[in-house]
Amino acid sequence: MSNDTLLVRKDDLHTTRLHGAAEQPLADGQVRVRIERFALTSNNITYAAFGEAMSYWQFFPSGEEGWGIVPVWGFATVSQSLHPGVAVGERLYGYFPMAASAVLTPERLSPERFTDGAPHRSALPAVYNQYLRTRTDPLYSAGTEDLQALLRPLFLTSWLIDDFLDDNDFFGARPGVALLSSASSKTAYGTASQLARREGIEVIGLTSAANKAFCESLGCYHRVLAYEELGEVAADVPCVYVDFAGNGALRREIHTRFTNLKHSASIGGTHVDQLAASGAGKSLPGPRATLFFAPAQVKKRSGDWGPAQFGQRMVQAWQAFLGQVADPKAPWLTAQHHTGPAAVQAAYAEVLAGRGDPRVGHILTLTPGNP
Template sequence: MNTTTLLIRKDDLSATRVRADDDAPLADGQVRVRIDSFALTSNNITYAAFGESMNYWQFFPTGEEGWGSIPVWGFGSVVQSLHPGVAVGERLYGYVPMASSVVLTPERLSAARFTDSAPHRAALPAVYNQYFRSASDPLYGADTEDLQALLRPLFITSWLIDDFFEDNDFFGARPGVALLSSASSKTAYGTAFQMHQRPGIEVIGLTSSANKAFCESLGCYHRVLAYEELDQVAADAPCVYVDFAGNGELRRAIHTRFTQLKYSCSIGGTHVEQLAASGSGKDLPGVRATLFFAPAQIKKRTGEWGGDEFGRRMVEAWRDFIAQVTRPATPWLVAQHHEGPEAVQAAYAQVLSGRGDPRTGHILSLSRALS
């Protein structure tokens, strides 16, 4: 057997190539997982854009200087096992490379999950090292695997962003406005879905003119404005800003216009060409722009609530969200499948460019065309 991997040039995210490697024998305690499908979204472009500074390249090292493997979220099946607690055929969900298979070293097994104990991942955030066992996963549904891969990690981030702001009483901006950029992105509208339920907060989505109608159709924004329509929001309105795009020019415009901007944070970097311009935020007017880091809020809340209560709240929110996303008459998202190396490369190029219908979600596979 061999493993096919999509490699990305770290200093030029548009440069890709496909590599095939013979599979090495497993060591005791390891399992080999065939990666059946994985989602590719702007969130994964963020992983690549911050690959060095936030260690995303370290999860799945390629062994080649200058080339990386972008982590993605997907489903797989155990095809070989030298671990007594993990059976061949078991279905798993978790963090995987853009590849046809991955070797894991399970430890801390429970009925619901296990952790990959590979030495190179030991110092990385634990939340990314967990693999959920579908047979006992409360979020799993066999008929919604595509939507889980596309939305689950993004919605958890969305849920945590909303919880972070509520936890801090919106930093004194209530009653007031929450400005969300890149409003057509999945993480943004997941956040809007949550914030829309908060009293005293008007959720305003900022997007391109081309995506206004889509964002309005979602029903989770109180208002949707094109980027050039910022003047429709009062300059002295108490507000917070959540930047999902990494657009330095827009961030500067918001910091300059709004005199009562109480908090500003960045979630992603989908506008790769503007990352350098966005900088650290030190030279912006008003409050300092910060980077939201979801694992920190997970750690805080699991410490306060306990793991079981954290999980219960998250599952309840997820079910409410997915019920809206999958409404038969007006679904928010439709999965589009891409199988095989050439199709995967083409889909990656499209997502990297930021083009495409926001109602389309990309599900990729490098294993199905090989089987």
């Protein structure tokens, strides 16, 4: 059986090709999973844009020089197993290649999860190597798989950004302002939904004029401004900046305008063409822009609270957020499905270009007939 995979040129993310290869036999202790649905968001473009710097290309090596496989979050079912602890038919949530199937080497099994023990993944962040068994996963619900694939990994980052800022008392910017760029993005509005609960912080979303009404409709920002309206915020207000776009020109404008900027966090790089400019942090006035790395905050808080309390807090926050997003009277997000290799390739090009309705989330499958 062929395993269709979308390959991306590492030095030109706009260049892709579909690759079909015969599935290789399993070794003892391995399982093969059929990847039935995965989300594609600007977060995955960030994985590709930082593929070399942050080792994202290393999770699923393509085996072809210059070509990479973008990691995605989604659901898969075990289709073949040579591991006594994992049964055919078991459903998993986790980090997969943009492919029709994948081979995993389960280790450190528990009723809730297991880790992929493939040697090439051993030095990579553990949070990406864990596969959750849906029958015991407290965040899982069968009727919301699309929203889970689209929002769950992003919301974890959002929740951790909020916690990180509060843990550091907003670096002296409370009372003050939190400025969030790319306010229509899922990670940004997830962060805003958490920050809005903090006393003494005004959450201001920055977005394009075209997306301003959408961001205002969410109700999680105290104010929404188009980028050209940045001058409406007092230049001397104590503030933190959370950059979800990687837009170098905007970052320079914020660092130059705000004389009381306390912290500048870089979360993503969806403006691929401006990544080089966004990296020029040394020449900017104010605090040096710092890349936020979610696994580091996971490690810290797991130590502070213990794994059980960390998980409990995460579940409570996720369920509250999902209730907001899935409100039947005014849903924040609806899923659009793309099935088959050509449709996946086209959807990738659309997300890379930043086109589309922010209320629409892309759910993809390379295997016809799914999800």
